[in-house]
Every structure is written in structure tokens, then in C-alpha cells.
Amino acid sequence: MPEVNAYAIDSPTGRYEKTTITRREPGPTEVYFDIAYAGICHSDIHTARGEWGKTLYPLVAGHEIAGVVSKVGSEVTKFKVGDRVGVGCFVDSCGECDMCQDGEEQFCTNRERGTVGTYNAIGRDGEPTAGGYSQAITVEQNYLMHIPDEMSLEHAAPLMCAGITTYSPLKHWGAGPGKKVAVIGLGGLGHVAVQLAAKMGAEVTAFGRTLAKRDDGLKLGATDYVATQDIDAMKKLRNTFDIVVSTISDGVELDTLIGLTRPHGVVVNLGLPSDGKATFSLGRLINGNRVIAGSNIGGIPETQEMLDFCADNDVRPIVEIIPADEINEAYDNVVNSKVRYRYVIDTSTMG
Ligand SMILES: [Zn+2]
Ligand SMILES: [Zn+2]
Secondary structure, eight states: OOEEEEEEBOSTTOOOEEEEEEOOOOOTTEEEEEEEEEEOOHHHHHHHTTOSSOOOSSBOOOOOEEEEEEEEOTTOOSOOTTOEEEEOSEEEOOSOSHHHHTTOGGGOOOSSSOOEESSSSBOTTSSBOOOSSBSEEEEEGGGOEEOOTTSOHHHHHHIIIIIHHHHHHHHHTTOSTTOEEEEEOOSTTHHHHHHHHHHTTOEEEEEESSSTTHHHHHHTTOSEEEETTOHHHHHHTTTOEEEEEEOOSSSSOHHHHHHHEEEEEEEEEOOOOTTOOOOOOHHHHHTTTOEEEEOOOOOHHHHHHHHHHHHHHTOOOOEEEEEGGGHHHHHHHHHTTOOSSEEEEEGGGGO
């Protein structure tokens, strides 16, 4: 079985260190690929630091993965050696339940063999799964995406989570011509959401805590940029938006976000506070038939659709490529909002 270099962390207060892990030989329907780049998602940090319940240590995080196929199983039909591929937040599911059949494998309802996370889960071989902070991975072909020719691997990587997490709710709630979309938070998710909503044809307003990222927001396709701290500006925008996509988990009251929506408008929450709780006024929802919604990544068909949409419409994350020995420092920068806008690990530096 192939041994590959990886970076692992072994406790909530630990640091990532170089190590080796074993990957399984690809089974008949599996693909083995060399990882070129892995994005650093805030979820990696929450998991590595034990902030989201039980973490299986040592942990190799990373669920924004892009690379090139180097081996395929004898029954693989969808990929061949040399194909450029990506993997997102999950690597397996039952494949048979209603959700899996509908291409929403992230919501697999099978109790025995449901959705398997790309890391911090138990895989089909009974071993803990290990993610993209490594040089290769073995994945069942049905959980892989083709990366379009026009897109570089380092740009594709962050889209595997940040892209689908924002594309799915924008599409579901009808972002398009004639619709006004608010994107709250211009971070890893938000800077992709602004581009996607604008390319879908919506009129986009971006919101940051301050105006520090205003120029970036406008360049990415927003027609306006507002500081959430600016009470007067926020008041003026009440009853304005069809869709409010919130990529933050604290800092703005939910009632304030509901107030930004027009009647029949929706607030979609993508951020998850550590206690998982939120409070809001039901009166604000009832008056105007407003909706509060959540959204969690997207299924395999929609993830492929998102990649194709980004390739066709020139939507690209803004990435900062780092060597693997800077993961620990990168984590601190993400937590302190210093990243512009996604760190991507160059796995060739793990050698
Ligand atoms: Zn993620
Ligand atoms: Zn299923």
C-alpha cells in the first residue's frame, strides 16, 4: 500500500507536523490521485482544534483537494490516468437512499453507512479518513469531480468547499437577474459568493465589519459595499434584499439580517457558531413571510455543475499558495481574518 507524506496534528492544542500515512490501493471502482493543492477551510481549524465535538487524532485535515489521477481500479469508467480531479467534503455514502439517488449525497440517510467525511470519519476500509494535507488519496469514483481544462488546480481546490457551499444556496433561492443579493462577510466563502451571485446576474451588495475590503468587494462584482458597523447605512437598507447569504457565525444579530430582507426574502446561514444556537424574533419572520434557511455544501452533480459554471464565467477564488510548514501560522491568520482570501497548500512542499 502506498505511503505518502502528510501533515497531521495530534491534539486540540497541537501543531501540524510532517508525517507519513498509508493510502489503500484503489479497489475496482476507486481512483488514486496525486494531490497538488489543498485549501485551508475554517472547518479544518474548528475540527483540528476540537471545537466541533469529537476529533479523531492524529488528524490530517483538508477537504478542498485538487490533483491528477495516477491509478484507477479495473472497473473505473469515469476517470483515467492523467485526469485532473477534485474532492470536496465527503468521499463516500450509501449510494442507494433517496438523497443519494437524487444527487444529494451529503444528506445520505443510511444509518449504517451514511455520508463519510473526507477527514475525521471512518472510511469504507474501517480506518479513519485522512484529508488533503497529504500527497495522494484513494477515492471511490462517484465522489470525484472533473476539473475543467480552463481552471488551474490551485483555483479549483478552494471551490470544492467554498465554491459549492455558496453556489448551492444562491441557486436554490433563485439568485439571478432582477434579484438583489446581500453577502455578509467577505472572507473565504464571501469573496466567492459575491462573484457567483454577480455572474448569475443578481445585483450584489457586500457587507464587511468595516470598509477595509471595500475595493476588493467592488472588484469581485458587488455594486455596493457596506460596513455592518454603520448603523445608519444598515437602517437605509431595510426591506431591500431577496436573498441574504450570511457567511459569518457571529458579529451581526440575526434580526438585523432578517431586517435587510424584503417580504418573502430569505436569510441563508452558512456560518455555524460554536454552540450551534441562534436567537431571532419570530415576529420579524411572520411579518412579510420571511424565511430563515441553512445550507450545507452540495451533492456531487451540483459540485460538478458549480465547477463548470466557474470555469465558464471566470469565477476564481483569490488564493495565497503556502508551503506545508506554514499551516500552523496560516491557521492563526485565518482565525484573525488576515487571509486574503484563501490559503492553499502546495503539497509538493511536503517532500
Ligand atoms: Zn470547508
Ligand atoms: Zn445514501
